[in-house]
Amino acid sequence: MKLANWKRAGTSQGVSPTLPPTREQLLFHLYEAAELEHNLMCTYLYAAFSLKDGEAEGLAPREAEAVARWRRTIIEIAVEEMSHLTAVWNVTAALGAAPRFGRANFPLDPGYLPAQIVVKLVPFSSAALQHFVHLERPQQSTEPDGEGFAPELKFERGESQPRLTPMATAYETVGEFYERLGDSLQRFSEYHGESAAFCGDPALQLSAVESEVLGARPVICAKTALKAFVTIREQGEGAAEHTETSHFARFREIQRELAALKTDNPDFQPAFPAAVNPVLRRPLRPEGRVWIEHESAARTVDLANSIYGLMLRLLAYAYTIPRPDPEKGLVVDVAMGLMRAFTPLAEHAARLPAGPSNPDCHAGVSFTALRDAAAFTPSAGARHALLERLSELLAAAEQLALAGDARPERARRLLANAKERAERGFAQANARASQRVATPAKTDQKAASITPAPSTTVARTETGIPIPRREGAVDYVDGKHLTLVYEGKRCIHARFCVTGAPKVFIANIEGPWIDPDGIDQARLVEIAHACPSGAIRYDRHDGEPNEAAPPVNLLAIREGGPYAVRGDLSVGGDRSSFRATLCRCGASKNKPYCDGSHHEVGFAATGEPASSNTQMLEQRDGLLEVEPEPDGPYRVRGNLEIVSGTGRVVARLTQTRLCRCGGSANKPFCDGTHARIGFRA
Numbered sequence: 227m228k229l230a231n232w233k234r235a236g237t238s239q240g241v242s243p244t245l246p247p248t249r250e251q252l253l254f255h256l257y258e259a260a261e262l263e264h265n266l267m268c269t270y271l272y273a274a275f276s277l278k279d280g281e282a283e284g285l286a287p288r289e290a291e292a293v294a295r296w297r298r299t300i301i302e303i304a305v306e307e308m309s310h311l312t313a314v315w316n317v318t319a320a321l322g323a324a325p326r327f328g329r330a331n332f333p334l335d336p337g338y339l340p341a342q343i344v345v346k347l348v349p350f351s352s353a354a355l356q357h358f359v360h361l362e363r364p365q366q367s368t369e370p371d372g373e374g375f376a377p378e379l380k381f382e383r384g385e386s387q388p389r390l391t392p393m394a395t396a397y398e399t400v401g402e403f404y405e406r407l408g409d410s411l412q413r414f415s416e417y418h419g420e421s422a423a424f425c426g427d428p429a430l431q432l433s434a435v436e437s438e439v440l441g442a443r444p445v446i447c448a449k450t451a452l453k454a455f456v457t458i459r460e461q462g463e464g465a466a467e468h469t470e471t472s473h474f475a476r477f478r479e480i481q482r483e484l485a486a487l488k489t490d491n492p493d494f495q496p497a498f499p500a501a502v503n504p505v506l507r508r509p510l511r512p513e514g515r516v517w518i519e520h521e522s523a524a525r526t527v528d529l530a531n532s533i534y535g536l537m538l539r540l541l542a543y544a545y546t547i548p549r550p551d552p553e554k555g556l557v558v559d560v561a562m563g564l565m566r567a568f569t570p571l572a573e574h575a576a577r578l579p580a581g582p583s584n585p586d587c588h589a590g591v592s593f594t595a596l597r598d599a600a601a602f603t604p605s606a607g608a609r610h611a612l613l614e615r616l617s618e619l620l621a622a623a624e625q626l627a628l629a630g631d632a633r634p635e636r637a638r639r640l641l642a643n644a645k646e647r648a649e650r651g652f653a654q655a656n657a658r659a660s661q662r663v664a665t666p667a668k669t670d671q672k673a674a675s676i677t678p679a680p681s682t683t684v685a686r687t688e689t690g691i692p693i694p695r696r697e698g699a700v701d702y703v704d705g706k707h708l709t710l711v712y713e714g715k716r717c718i719h720a721r722f723c724v725t726g727a728p729k730v731f732i733a734n735i736e737g738p739w740i741d742p743d744g745i746d747q748a749r750l751v752e753i754a755h756a757c758p759s760g761a762i763r764y765d766r767h768d769g770e771p772n773e774a775a776p777p778v779n780l781l782a783i784r785e786g787g788p789y790a791v792r793g794d795l796s797v798g799g800d801r802s803s804f805r806a807t808l809c810r811c812g813a814s815k816n817k818p819y820c821d822g823s824h825h826e827v828g829f830a831a832t833g834e835p836a837s838s839n840t841q842m843l844e845q846r847d848g849l850l851e852v853e854p855e856p857d858g859p860y861r862v863r864g865n866l867e868i869v870s871g872t873g874r875v876v877a878r879l880t881q882t883r884l885c886r887c888g889g890s891a892n893k894p895f896c897d898g899t900h901a902r903i904g905f906r907a
Contacts, residue, residue, distance in 0.1 A: 245388055246417040247410045249321060254392030255407050257326040258339075259314045262400065263458075264329045265345045266361065267307035268593045273358075274300040275572040276349035276500040276590065285496070289487055293496045296350075296480050298898070303473050306461050309441030312432055313454035317411075319545060320445040322426040327542045327599040332592065333503045333514055336379035340396060344375045346514070347590060349500035349576070352488075355481050362462045362474040365401050378514075401459050408455045415448040423448070429548040434881045435863065436544065436558040500576040500590035506531075516590075519581025523589035526578065526634070529622045530571040531594040533641070536615055537564040542601035543608070552849065553604070555863050556651035559853060560616075563644035566856070567623075570633035570640075606659065609652040616645040636857070643856045650799045691738045705742025707768040708750070712740060716819050717761035718788065718807050726753045758790045759820070760803030775804050778846040781868045781884075783876065783894055785833030787811075788820035789884065793850040793866070808852065808860065812888035817907050818854045831893050833871030840875050843867070857906050859883040859896035868894065 277297045280290045315325035330338055333346040343361070348354045356372035363369040383396035397403040415423040424447055432442035445451045462473025469475060487494050501516035506524055509515045518524045540561035547554040572591040580587045602608035623638040684704045685693040694701035694712070703710040710730075723731040729744035730753070742750065747768065754762045755773065766772055779793030788807040791797075797806055797818060807820040811829035814821045823829075843865050850864035861883055868876040876894070883896040887905035890897045899905075 246413040248390065248392075249323075249414070250390075251392040252321060252407075252410060252414055253318060253323050255395070255410065256314055256318045256321075256323075258394065259403070259407060260311060260318070260326040261329040262339065262343075262403070263307050263311040263314060265332075265334070266400075267304050267311065268332070269345060269347060270300050270304040270307065270358065271572070272347045272500070272590060272593070273350040273354050273497075274304065275569070276497040276576045276588075278496060278498065279573075286491070289491070289494060289496065292483055292487060294902075296483070296496070299476055299480060300350075303462065303476060305439065306441070306473070308439075310458045310461070312440045312442045313445075313458060315545065316431040316442060316445045317451045317454060319431045320424045320426045320428070320451065324600070325542070325545055327538045328597070329595050331595055336377065337381065340383055340398075341377040341379065341381050342371075342398065343400075344371065344377055346375075346503050347592070348374075348502050349588075349590070350497035352481070352484060355477055355484065358477045359474060359481065361400065362472070362477060363399060364474065365399050365405075367399075404455045404459055408452050411451055411455075412448055415451075420447050424451075427548060429550075430545055432541075432544060432558065433549070435549060436555045436881075437562060438881050438883070439562060440558070498576050498588050499586065500588045501580050501584065504575075504580070504590045504592045506592060506594065516580050516584050516587055518589045518592075519583060520579045520589060522629070523575055523578035523580060525622070525626055526571055526575045527589060527591050529619065529626060529637075530568050530575060530591045532619055532622070533564050533568045533571070533637075534591075534593060535596045535599065536612075536619065537561045537568070538596070538599040539601065540564070540612070542599055543604070543612070544601075546601045546604055552851075553651065553655040555851070556648070556655070559861065559863075560644050560648045560651070563640060563647060563855075566858075567637045567640035567644060570636045574631060574633040574637075606656050609655060613645070613648055613652060616641070616648055620645050640856050647799075647853065687738055691732070691741050693738050694740065701740070703738075703740045703742055707747045708742055708764045708766040710740055710742045710750075710754070711763040711765065713761045713763075713802075715761075715816050715821070716759045716806070718759045718820050718822055720758050722756040722758075723753055723762055726756065755805075758805060759807040760805035763803055773804060775847060779848070779850045779864060779866045781862075781866055782873075783833045783835065783868065783870055785871050786830055787824050787833075789860075789894070791850070791852065793864070794848060795850055795852065797852045798854055806852075808886070810884070810886055810888060810894065812886060812905060812907070818852070818860070818886065829888055831888070834874070835870065835876055835893060837874065837876050839877040839879055841878060843878050843880070854886065854907065855883075858886075858900050860886050 274297050277293050278285055280294070281287060285293060318325040339345065344357070348357070353372035353374050356370070357375045360369050360371040360375070383394055395406060397406065424445070428444045428446050431444050432440060433444050434442060436442065443450070443454065445454060460469065460472070484496070501518065503515045504518050504527065505515050506518055506527060508517050518527055540557045544554050544557045544561070547557070568591075575589045575591045578589045579585075580589045602611060620638070620641045623634065623641045626634045627638040687693060692703050692705065694703045696702075699713060699715050701712045701714070703712065724733045727745050727750060730741055730750060732739045732741065747766075747770075751764065751773075754764050764773070775794035776792050780791070782790040784790060787810075789810055791806050791808060792804060795801065795804055795806055797808070808818050809820045809823070810831070811824040811827060813823035813827045813829070815823065845865050846867065848865050850866060851862070853861045853863075855861050863881050865880055866882070867878050870876055884894050885892075885896045885899070886907065887900040887903060889899035889903050889905070891899065
């Protein structure tokens, strides 16, 4: 919708075009928008978590295929709701305010939203689908609500006179709500001027630099704010009926398939009977709620809720950190890691009994919200408190996993990874903060390869070859002018060393085989730089500079082989080299690094994928973080140029997820295949 249309839409609803809203009124409505998107996301996820998983849970082959597809579709819709929520947060931050992360608990009390918008947690069913269709219906649609979703109390939000105190407004559909909100924002911007209206620091918002999953785009003016609202409406809330990719249309398609399968098999039950509005304490108002009494289920839901609460606090924390501080991306990464840990627990809860008061009902995650999910103030103390909470969650997950169930064990592993990532990142954040206080002046970049001090006397074999000093899996070979570093586990036998410097790297001999003094040091340094895996590094002692990060971060896709990466690298926190070859076949026994297993498994994948996103980056170097997600892809953040085996540019980007299971149909990018094939790493 063009900007001019917002004004026409607003006046058609009886909103005065002469009285712009106050900033406080806009924020009040943005907070309701955030809670609305948040609630929709939770209800969709709850339904998806209740779905059965394959033939092992009683589905026929055709039914299993359909249910798996429905689960993917509903989760995709929920992720888009998360992107809508992020857009609302960004608009809120653009207006100079703190976004809203809290919400009321399920089921919502009457009056919290308009009467006709009923929000509660229910398992997947025909009635739930009809409810979702009703919520996402286009304006002017007569689509009824699902059975059992009649409002507890019918009321009308009255249209109030303009007041300083913000008042809730009436709306029939979510699309209408955003239409009104867009009109108000447009008039506010026109009245105050864009620079005054959008006075918030854009660096505080979330963007694609932090997470592509969230679909975040910075908001800097009325045009970008209204574009965000248009995207929300077109993707689902109020989208036209003919829009095939809208939430409305996708839920209707699931309805059609469900009806067809029910016709073929009237006994078809695609979901477990998860609780309607589960609660962890005996409710004061038991109507419409299920008290989870079964201890294992209660512990599962308790842990899942706590993970969910910490995820919200971390996202709130991210909005207090200005870009380009790497801590901003770190906390978003950890929050997304927590969401991945939350999922198997929510699925597990839907498969457990609720308790004796509800013998025919299963449990379900309740998404219990904290009274206040506001951000901590960035500091060493805040980082300590967040790590402390992560430790508590991991301890609970470890206890829950002792029963041997696969889903709690997966949650434990994902939590452990999130905690390790947070520990590493927060330690770096504390070090940066200390360095800023102690040495505010800019320091020169240090070389990546840091070696132990060489011995004053080098032990040698009878033939004069230095005997390496071994620390862990790394050999340090001392020469007159430099120490060569050789990490055999990372070697992919590219043979640049033995063919380029055969007097240094002496092949086919027993015992020590590296002599750093075999050729001129400048030439030896060139040979080391040619090593794609980073197995060969060096530390100079002759006053000359060590290896520096390259001017352009590059990732080359090898035909039927690994990713060869060069840059200011951090691979899972390892910053020992500016070069690495990363497994992309999924078979390496030395993950994330390649060990040649692609040859053994017959991995076939092109090194010449199609080009996209080739617009030149503003900056081509800088820190390049590669974080292997547990049982998932490489999450890559930083300026990066992906090139084919022949050097053609495939993509230029600052954020992506690269396949490492070997199964993606969209290589080199992840398409979610790792989850479907049960990839473990």
